[in-house]
Structure formats: C-alpha cells, structure tokens
C-alpha cells in the first residue's frame with residue numbers, strides 16, 4: 215500500500231490527469247444532489263452512452279425531487295422504458311417520496327439518511343455524498359476495485375466479503391480528503407477508460423509508476439476471474455393477439471402477491487412491466503399455449519385458433535438465457551382479462567414495456583404483417 219510522499223504523489227498525478235482529461239458528461243456539470251443521484255442510479259449496470267439520452271429526457275420531465283415524487287409511477291417507468299433493471303426507477307420514485315415526506319424535499323446530506331432511501335447502498339451513498347456534499351466517503355465500485363487490485367497486484371476473489379472489506383479499507387486510505395468528489399470520480403474514470411477490464415492501457419496511465427500489477431506484468435490478469443454461475447435456460451411462449459382492428463393485448467405488471475402460478479417465471483423476465491400473455495413451456499409450445507387460450511376463453515376469428523410462429527427471441531438476464539417463441543393469434547375479440555389493456559400492436563410502447571417485450575412485438579409484426587414495425 216502506498217504511504218507518505220509516494221501516496222501524495224499518486225494522488226496529485228491522478229487528480230491532475232482527471233481534471234485535464236475527464237470525459238465531458240452531463241452529470242459532471244452539476245453538483246445538484248438530485249442530478250448526481252439520478253446519474254448514479256442510471257449508470258448502475260448500464261453504459262454511459264446508453265444513459266445520456268435517458269438522463270436528459272428524465273430531467274426535462276422531472277427536474278427535481280418534488281416533480282419526481284408527485285409523478286404517476288407509470289410515467290416514471292415509461293421514461294425508463296428500455297434502460298432495464300426497472301426496480302431502479304421504482305426505488306428512485308419511492309426515495310423521492312421519502313425525501314419529500316421526511317426532509318421537506320431537500321436531498322439529505324447525512325449518511326444514515328441517504329442509506330435509508332430505497333435502492334441506495336454503500337457505493338451510491340458514498341458517490342452522492344462525496345460529489346454533491348464533499349463528504350469524505352470513498353467509493354468502491356467494480357471499476358475502483360479493479361484499479362486497486364491492479365495497483366497492489368492483489369490476487370484472489372475480490373467479491374468475497376474479505377476481499378471487499380480489504381479493498382474498502384484501501385480505498386478509504388487512498389481517498390484525497392481535500393477533494394473527495396473529484397478523487398472518487400478520478401478513480402472511477404481511470405477504471406472506465408484506461409484501466410479497462412480486458413486491455414489496460416498502461417502506457418497512457420498517469421499512475422503507472424505506482425502500479426505493482428504492471429511491474430509484475432500481470433495487470434491484464436487481474437482481478438482474477440471468479441467461477442461463473444451456471445446458465446439457466448428458460449423457454450417461454452408468448453401469445454401476440456391481433457383483433458380485427460389490429461389491436462393486441464398487454465397484461466399489467468405482475469404483482470408478487472397475486473401472481474398466477476402459470477406465469478411463475480415471467481415477472482422477473484418482463485421486469486414487472488406490461489407484457490404479452492406469456493407462459494413457460496417445454497415440449498410442444500403450441501399445445502401448451504392452446505391449453506392456456508382455453509383457460510382464457512379466447513374466441514377464434516373463424517373456427518379454430520390459428521397460430522403463426524414468429525422468429526424466436528433470445529434475451530439474457532444475468533445467468534438466465536431466455537428464448538421466447540412468439541405466436542401471432544388472430545382473434546375476433548381480444549379475451550377479457552382483468553387489468554389487461556388493448557393497444558395497437560405497432561404502438562405497444564405507449565405503455566411501459568421491457569426490451570424483451572419490444573423484441574417479441576417486433577418479431578410478431580415481422581411474421582404477421584411484413585413491412586410494419588413496432589415503435590421502439
């Protein structure tokens with residue numbers, strides 16, 4: 215671990231590099247805790263380039279905590295639609311309501327208050343407190359962990375609780391106490407740009423002289439890989455209805471408490487948003503879907519129900535590898551299902567839907583109505 219004058223030189227060089235070469239990102243032009251918070255939540259598991267347009271749109275509609283707290287959840291989810299991990303949006307709004315209820319709409323600046331907000335853990339709290347309030351909290355996200363592991367040539371599983379605790383102590387010791395916000399961002403920026411997971415660009419690195427991993431020639435092997443969780447294959451069939459007016463049927467976000475046993479796997483896969491009637495299948499998907507249609511009392515257009523198979527849609531959520539088989543089903547009347555909405559098949563995004571549901575709609579439109587496409 216670096217100490218004394220060496221640590222001082224390390225801090226000075228990294229901060230100078232960050233101040234000169236940092237990427238110009240919209241959330242770096244402000245210290246408004248609401249904006250810093252929003253960016254941190256959006257950036258979780260999501261690339262910077264994907265976040266920027268969402269961040270701007272979200273702020274245009276919800277410029278402050280009060281506006282977000284007062285919004286309809288559906289509208290918040292619609293603006294989040296396509297960004298994924300929708301629990302983030304729900305937690306964001308619950309937090310906004312808590313901030314209004316408990317702090318008069320002013321973002322709290324005490325660690326315990328920030329940590330009590332839904333969806334905010336140690337990392338996000340440290341980022342907001344340091345960047346917006348200059349509080350001395352060191353962040354430890356994946357980027358910072360990788361930089362620290364390489365700087366100190368740390369081997370072993372960084373995700374174990376011992377590994378994590380060790381790195382947090384290290385991050386705390388390195389924190390520049392005069393500029394904690396810039397320091398945290400500098401460490402993250404180094405990890406996100408030069409000290410990237412696959413090929414660290416040590417020749418350009420402002421702190422290469424302090425890096426033990428580089429000296430030992432093992433930088434690109436660190437952090438050591440952990441064992442991957444085995445992939446779980448999930449197969450689903452989706453019923454994409456189309457009535458005589460070209461409308462389809464979307465089901466409301468499944469709720470934990472009254473979810474149907476038939477659609478057990480579906481809530482997490484559709485991110486608790488609007489979705490096509492979908493069931494898990496094995497073997498003959500059409501036979502299984504027909505059985506489901508009988509239970510829904512679906513009326514056919516003329517005689518039996520005709521299923522048109524669309525191209526399969528593949529989607530991955532962490533360790534789950536999902537294949538959805540969409541079937542277009544022409545019907546005289548859309549079945550009546552409690553809470554379901556009728557929407558034009560080409561315009562399903564008027565409701566908050568997941569990326570997976572968008573892909574299903576596109577595949578169904580391509581199969582049933584070549585030449586049309588779903589808005590995305």
Ligand code: SF4
Pocket residue numbers: 361364365408409410414415416417419420421422423425427428433
């Ligand atoms: S020298 Fe290389 S491995 Fe070390 S911190 Fe810099 S970019 Fe990362």
